[in-house]
Amino acid sequence: MQAKDSSGKQGVGQGAGRKGRPSFTETGRRAQIVAAAIDVIAESGYHRASFAKIAERAGLSSTGMISYHFDGRDDLMREVVAEVMRLADSYVRPRVIAHGGYAARLRAYVESNLDLVADHPRHMAAITGVLTNLRGDEPGAAAFLGAAEAGLAAQVEQLRRGQQAGEFCDFDPWVMVRAIRAAIDDVVRRAAHDRDLDARAAGRKLADLFDRATRRTS
Secondary structure, three states: OOOEOOOOOEOOOOHHHOOOOOOHHHHHHHHHHHHHHHHHHHHHOOOOOOHHHHHHHHOOOOOHHHHHHOOOHHHHHHHHHHHHHHHHHHHHHHHHHOOOOHHHHHHHHHHHHHHHHHHOHHHHHHHHHHHHHOOOOOHHHHHHHHHHHHHHHHHHHHHHHHHHOOOEOOOOHHHHHHHHHHHHHHHHHHHHHOOOOOHHHHHHHHHHHHHHHHEOOO
16 A cells, blocks of 8 residues: 555655565654654644644654655554553553552552653643544554553453452452543543643542542451
C-alpha cells in the first residue's frame, strides 16, 4: 500500500513501500514526527492536527516527509497511541512492582496513573484526543482495546490474589477493576480540558477511596 498525505492522496516513494529495517536516522525521524504530533494534538485538538502543523512543529521542510515515514494519518495516529502506551507502561509498572503487598500495589497503580497525567500532560491529552475520535473498526482502536483488556485482566488477577492472601475483602474483582479504570480515565479526560485540575491530588483521593473499598478490615 502506498502512503497517503493528509488530504488522502496517494504518495510516491514513501516509507510503506520500503523493505527491511529502518535506519537509525529513519527511526529518529519517525520519533521526531510522533513527538510533534503529540504536541500539536494536545494544543490544537485531534481534528486540527494537520500534517502542515505537525511538519512545522517537527521542523520539516514539507508534509511529504511525514508521508514518507507513515502510511497516512491513521498510521501516524496509531503510532501516537503506541508511543503514549509505551510511556505509560514504563512509568507505571516500576512504581507498582516496587511494592510487595497487594493493597500497596493497588494504591501505587491508581496514584501513578494520575501522576503520569501531571508529569506528561501533553501525552495524555493527545491520547485522549486520538482515542475519542478513533472508529471502532479501525486497526488502531482494535489494538488499543486488546491491550487495554489484557491489562484489565492482569489487574483482575491481582485483586483475586489479594483476596486469597487476605489483604482484600469480598467483592467482584471484575467489577472493581472496571470501576477503578473508569474513575482513572474520567480524571484523565477531565485533565485534558481543565489545566487547573490537580491530577496528583485526585490520584491520592481515588487511591484512598479504592483502598477503603477493597481492604479487609477484620
